[in-house]
Amino acid sequence: MNAVAGFGMDTISLGGGLDVKLRAIREAGFDQVMLSARDLVQHPAGVQDAIRLVRDSGLRATGFQVLRDFEGLSGHLHEYKVDVAKSMMEMCAALGCKVMLACSSTSVHATQDRDALVRDLRKLAMLAVPLGIKVAYEGLSWGRTINEYTTAWELVEAADCPNLGLGVDSFHIFATRTPLDALEMVDARKIFLVQLADFMWQEIRTVEERITTARHFRVFPGEGVHSEELARLVLQLDRMGYAGDYSFEVFNDDYQAMPPELVSQRAFRSASWLADEVLKRATPLPSQMRLKRA
Template identity: 65%
Template structure:
């Protein structure tokens, strides 16, 4: 295929600001210079801007990067009373920030709260309420099962909750880290409607398994690496190809929490992410030939 086709395929991939140190404008510039056309933003990128939220939003708009999604709303479902009311207020503010940024996706992670019920009807009711809060603003809720979630910690459980809630703008976020950390088989994706997958987040890590919940959390928050750099490359290949075969044609974002990357120059880290995007677009999905000057991370 021609380079232009390759560029369209790579356009499906973006990176997350959490891999990068420094101010928002520097992160945006590094991601754009590396070749990406989209970026996943966190709330702290916006509320932590020294010139305020409006200045942060303006910087994002001027960057020319499309916002893949906005993260992250935590511990929303399954609460009651004043805890539920508190979380509704938080959700409303997150939705307003997502709208200001021009993104259509807000990421919500499954609850880890000891106060959250395991009642599937209550969980569905809360997810439906969250989606309805977002609906007038044109925002879709991508619900993700954290691998240390209290009641929902695997992708098929998250899908069951989404189905039970039955709201048109409520769907899934699938994160490869959590898939690998729980050892969830690919068969868990059977029956999931690809149109209801709103975001796929990709990362790897350097050891075969996490032996305790705390090690799982620590690895997720500090030791992830880009696709093709860890020991789960083949599993990641199979996941991406399975999603592609299912008909998923949405965005892939590299959610790579890594303390080492936070200490390195932004262009260097962004270039590693770009190499991953090229590897996935032409080596894994086999949709095009490589762009000049970019090599595959590894053969598969």
């Protein structure tokens, strides 16, 4: 298969070791991969060997994730998170990766003062400058203060750092039903990463259900019930001039129990649908967009 330019998948969707995941992703036809810190630190032969595997795989690192609960802390908690951030950035840079994902804080110990949140994001961005890393800040739909891409963008804009931008995750948009029209207020040049996933039900009623769905029951674009919305999101980003990467962030317990090569093939079919049918403006009707099951 030929690689679908601009699309990649996350190792989180696959079972097995890092070498197995990288091989399955490459053989499915992708040329990039989204990696997590766990991919490196849990590799049996150590972090340096994990970095070597990634570099030798021929796959480009789309991004590195995920820094959690950074902004809004004070005192020893803040210093602790600064140390964590520095460690993650060092691994990110060692991979040759240019984007690190940071998601909005869920901590009850974090202040909700907007100026403090902006100040911390600015500090995070400055820490990344010497390593040539861009920070993509994502609003988790269960974040304590920032839980939509609209409010995440407000902080990014206020921080005003060249290497601090927005991370957009379709799951959180659909889970909170945040209007896609609000994307028009975002500078497309400041969107550093777009993560795509679908899920199998129309409505999420509680925060607990939202977290459970996000962590265990996502599916690839076109496999769930939000195909039309996903198509509209990708088309809108394209019209806005977004020229960055799309990564499939699909947390799914069932996929992790399936052979990695089969899961990667499902992901590649999703990428082909988005690239060949949606972005070429031949968007099928919603009833036609459901992918065939493997």
